[in-house]
Amino acid sequence: xxxxxxxxxxxxxxxxxxxxxxxARKCRRKFQCQFPAEPVPSRQTIHYLVNKLTTIGxxxxxxxxxx
Numbered sequence: 001x002x003x004x005x006x007x008x009x010x011x012x013x014x015x016x017x018x019x020x021x022x023x024a025r026k027c028r029r030k031f032q033c034q035f036p037a038e039p040v041p042s043r044q045t046i047h048y049l050v051n052k053l054t055t056i057g058x059x060x061x062x063x064x065x066x067x
Contacts, residue, residue: 011059018050
């Protein structure tokens with residue numbers, strides 16, 4: 001299965017809903033209503049984004065410079 005890349009707006013929405021409801025299940029339901037055409041993220045994806053924001057402070061994917 002191909003990995004889905006969510007837009008920044010969608011990532012922010014996921015994290016906001018997680019902090020508001022403190023539930024990945026509720027977050028998934030809200031995401032499905034807000035973005036019906038997009039695939040619903042897994043619980044692991046939501047936890048990954050929340051952890052990334054709290055540890056790194058950013059939701060942006062930064063690729064390392066390759067020379």
